[in-house]
Amino acid sequence: MPKIVRFHALGGPEVLKLDEVDVPLPGTGEVRIRTRALGLNRAEVMFRTGNYVVDPVFPQALGYEASGTVEAVGSDVAALAVGDAVSVVPAFAMTDYALHGELVLAPAHAVVRHPQQLTWEEAAGVWMPFITAYGGLVDLAGLIPGDTVVIPAASSSVGLAAIQIANMIGAKPVALTRTGSKRRQLIDAGAAAVIDTEEEHVVERLRDITGGAGVQVIFDPVAGPLLPSLIDAAATGATVIIYGALSTDATALPVLAVLGKHITIRGYELFEVTTDPERLRPAVAFVRDGLESGALKPTLDKIFEMAHIADAYRYLETNGQVGKVVVTVPQTATN
Incomplete structure (x- = not known):
């Protein structure tokens, strides 16, 4: 058997x-x-x-x-x-x-x-990493060419898929990692910039990267203490997609920043897309096209x-x- x-x-x-x-x-x-x-x-x-x-x-x-x-x-x-x-x-x-x-x-x-x-x-x-990333970045956040997207836990399979999808669209993926040991691998994977969250000032680096304009999309599986800083570095009208809770620490909500910048915070899980035939078909087509062209791997x-x-x-x-x-x-x- x-x-x-x-x-x-x-x-x-x-x-x-x-x-x-x-x-x-x-x-x-x-x-x-x-x-x-x-x-x-x-x-x-x-x-x-x-x-x-x-x-x-x-x-x-x-x-x-x-x-x-x-x-x-x-x-x-x-x-x-x-x-x-x-x-x-x-x-x-x-x-x-x-x-x-x-x-x-x-x-x-x-x-x-x-x-x-x-x-x-x-x-x-x-399918798990690429459709998770597609659902958050494309289906929900509407990522477009020129947008800057911040990707915490960027060395995960979903994080790497998000980097590739952002590049496929023409957006700028900024990878976050807890240590600098993965910096070279993340740059090689297509990240436009890498921020070591334990050694660098995240808000200042994101302002430098965006020329002060702020980031348009935050694609976050971690939440926890870093999220308020990411919102601080977000542009007016930014979208925050939270698809995990890897941090075991409390997540504070900077209410005034959310209100003043008109920020959308959206909880998301893969099954929203994969169990809805009308959303799954374009997701599979997008990923298959990227795989066949070589933009996604x-x-x-x-x-x-x-x-x-x-x-x-x-x-x-x-x-x-x-x-x-x-x-x-x-x-x-x-x-």
Whole structure:
């Protein structure tokens, strides 16, 4: 039987097990995929530790992203065929579908043929970061050429995707990082400027970068004590997109600055886009166009084998990576 990554109790990476599980044939609106690579995300860490928007039901599988080959399709699925090379858009709850395993089911509406030039590992790391960044920057903030966008946690896979999307549009991406050790990598990744938030004065640097005009978009997964400074450096009419709460410290709201600058602050999560067909179609088209033109390319940091998936998550949780952590699925006669 195929091996599926599951956990039977909340905890650290050590609770992850490779269980042998019978995977049924796809039902209505479903596709069965023999996976080749799996993309790891912080959402799965939060889910595994009991800090996510849904609670696990044990024994619980997990995983939002995978690439592989369609092995079977439901009777009503016409857009996909057996043998198609596909990857999966996170557009479902992990309590309904989970993709970290050798053989998995996925809802057909979330399964996409990816551009042929992508490797399996790259394809497994496309949709979460790029559609998260597209949804915040394009769908909600309306980023346009010439805008300056500030990107905290810029070395994450979403941060790197946001840098690429900003450059694709013709905007100016400013990367924030807690230390200067990642500066060269972020410049190489396309950042127009990099600010070391522990060593530099963020507001002064942003005013210098924008010539005093202020930034038009803040795309923030951190919040916490730095957010008031970012709002201080924002332009009149700026948009603040908050899509995470990585900081464990309180987030103060500078009310007078928000009022006086007519700033819009918007909470956002990926599923707003991926569960709405009218918003998902242009998102997938935008990302696919960027991948095919070469303007967008997944940034892979480190690759593990599925047998070492606990080590892969340990590495992810050190926060030292620049880009995506991916797990490969060895192909054997029994999986």
